[in-house]
Amino acid sequence: MIAIIDYDAGNLKSVQKALDAIGEENVITKDRDEILRSDRVILPGVGAFGDAIGHLRDLKLDKVVKEVCEMNKPFLGICLGMQLLFDESEESPGVPGLGILKGKILKIPGGENMKVPHMGWNSLSLKNNGKLFSGVGDDAYVYFVHSYYLKAEDEGIVTAKTQYGVDIHASVESGNVFACQFHPEKSSRIGALILRNFAGV
DSSP: OEEEEOSSOSOHHHHHHHHHHTTOOEEEEOOHHHHHHSSEEEEOOOSOHHHHHHHHHHTTHHHHHHHHHHTTOOEEEETHHHHTTSSEETTSTTOOOOOSSOEEEEEOOOBTTBOSSEEEEEEOEEOTTOGGGTTOOTTOEEEEEESEEEEESOGGGEEEEEESSSEEEEEEEETTEEEESSOGGGSHHHHHHHHHHHHHO
16 A cells, blocks of 8 residues: 655645556555555655645644654655655745755756746656666656756765756655655656556565
8 A cells, every 4th residue: 555645735636546557556645544554655745845844744744754764664755745855945945844865955047948947858867776767768758847956965865867957866765765856647658667666665
């Protein structure tokens, strides 16, 4: 069973639909015990960093996320769910993230021919033999929608990068913690393979 954490941050149904499509039993839940009983946990999310971390803390789900990670249970953060795992974001100055992984979320600078938000398909450059990318070729295309990007403190946890005016850390893995800035649930065949890989770790 894969628990999808519901903290009023959207995008839950599309993740659920993608898991259904690959035959993975799942549940959308706010319930601590149900999350901790599950085999794997996903933290999706779209929206603003400060609002999202506020919702997590109000629901006491920030503690649950940390418990899951400490239990060595496979955990996947998607898009905003990835960003929340880190220390802080320029989107919400002074608001601490979960601090499970070390790094900062920075504003995409944009510029000529570089619209922000970064929205659409971009190719990945794979690094460090990430488990999520087993069977995925270098330069595979995945779907992004974001205005802020990760700069991880430790390049050793970065398993995929993409370029959009800057060097974007598109996916990371650290022990049982996995995260991706792109949306596997919206990334067609490649996204389905990434979700299958997560279900198999």
